[in-house]
Amino acid sequence: MLSLKEKDRPIVRKLLDAGCCARCVLRFCCVGKYASYQNSCQDINKELLAFLSQADSGQSHDASGQDQADNPPCKKMKLESVRAGEEASAEPPALEAQPDAQPATCVTCLGVLQDFCHQSFVTQVCEVVKKGGYQFDSLLLAVSLPAQLSVREHSCWLHIKKELREKSMCVDKEDVVQVKDAFKWAIQALVGRELGASMLFNSAFEVSIGFTHAETDGDCHFLATACSDCFKPAKNKASVFTRMAVVKALEKISDEEFLRQYPCPPARPATKCTPLETTCLHSSVFIAGRYNKFSRELPQTPWVIDGERRMEGSVEELIAAPLLSSFRADAFNFSSSGREDVDVRTLGNGRPFAMELVNPHRVRHTKAEVRQLQETINASSDKIRVRDLQIVTREAMGRMKEGEEEKTKSYSALIWTKKAITKADLDVIGNIKELKIDQKTPLRVLHRRPLAVRQRTIHSMSASYLDTHHFTLLLRTQAGTYIKEFVHGDFGRTKPNLGGLMETEADILELDVESVDVDWPPAVPE
């Protein structure tokens, strides 16, 4: 049953005569039933021809009679269309003579809704997906079509719009089923069956199918002169004739102008579309935790100067290696709540971090498996330790960066002073609270950051005496404070600085981060 109504009859005839395929005819008749597109081309074609031949008897192909019930005022229209059908049937239908012949490539979909809806193409697509080795139980089909399909669609629409207007019918271009949707309706059940997965529009696993049609690439070109402002060259695009630009131009161009420049109905193509390589992409998985860094010779991220690596290994690589292999991801992006220098350790509860695993092939991990991964990371090196490892959402990751500036960080530093110190000197330091300091961008990072003066707050300090020239300084500061520069002054560019406060020259020999007060990610009970 094709759920076609009497008013569709002249459109069906006109589209078939113009060289449209059976599924395109259904589209222009606004048939919204998925199942109608799942029959073979030949079967739909036969039904269409049967529907046309019924014109003589004046019977409706649609047994439901819904049309009348829904739209009582259409009765007159219906009668008119029946009469029109009778007139049309006086001519012998062009396609009826040889119903089983291999139909020519469709003028509108360029074959997308013909051979490519067949099981053999579906099998070809599914083979690629299976080879990808992904773990998934649902998938999303993404279809990309050549931009000129929109031009041909528009031409075809204008072709029957004339007809529709004569018959005083009211159908909008938006009511026409899109090629993309018809294609999905036709094949999705086959794909789902073959891959054992359900089709979900919001699935994290995306299978992309695409087509090109070199023969008709020139179809769009006239639009560039007719609507030049729609086609601006973009750096990352190979052609200005993107689908978006073409659709925009078609909205602007007047029917008269379009018809002057482009054949209506579209010219018949000699070839059908060529399928692009099917590609698969699983959306990223995000994993978070906290890390300790126990080494003063380990950078957080690979340290490269002039294209050469300065040190072996990095925190992010040590964490990423077991994750990449377990999730079978293609790449990772590491982010953290602030970062420490190579020679700074991060102790205490550690520093929150999150890692995006790009295109993971194996997503599902139980809590026990994640715990095992944490143990694998920790066993791989004694330079770092990870805790609270967990899978998180992309949105939750934002919590890590939220209000980073207002957060406090605690440090422990080994300080040297030029002058000999007494315990009384250290008491002075302990009494300083909420000290505002002005920091010019430190010279050590000035080559890659803008020059600016930033005000930061040292919330509190306490010192414990080691010997006449050394003491341990504990600091609680606003995030973003440069501790080393606060101690030695950075050529007087941080003011006030510890040396100045103690009226001597001070230097920092060792620095440890004791805590990063960000309450994300949540603790994972041991």
Next chain:
Amino acid sequence: MEETDEKAPSVIDRYYTRWYKTDMKGKSCEDHCVLQHSNRICVITLAETHPVLRKGSKIKSINYRISDGCSRLNNKVSGKSKRGGQFLTEFAPLCRITCTDNVEYTIFSCIRGRLLEVNEDIIMSPDLLLEKPSTEGYIAVILPKLEESKRVTNSLLTREQYEEVVSKRTTQQPQPC
């Protein structure tokens, strides 16, 4: 209070290389020092042998306006790429220092690069320059071009070469300045 010389290498020792230009523009003993950070940034300072530091007189004024049309105080840089900074060649003057004996000395860039900042603190407190010439009394910060960063110090002396020049001065003749 005892002072100590025993200590781990200082901030300058750890991260900077010292380069010298002796007898700047043929003027006896007007030695400059360039501290180059491993990230290529250079801090221009007076060498400890510069007459301003050696002769014991006070500083009357420090002037970053090096001509009617050009003041280093107007230097502004913006963004990561430090747009807008004045580009200096090795003999570009940075400032003029006048001592209380009314002798004026010109301090030069010593290297090619973009001027990032000058030290405004020494204008108000010239004593900083006398007391801490290699740290808080610095003259200017210059960023050489990335592709020139290895070459900009080619015409300068290393610390050893500088010490050699200075020791020859003291053995050959009495200190001229």
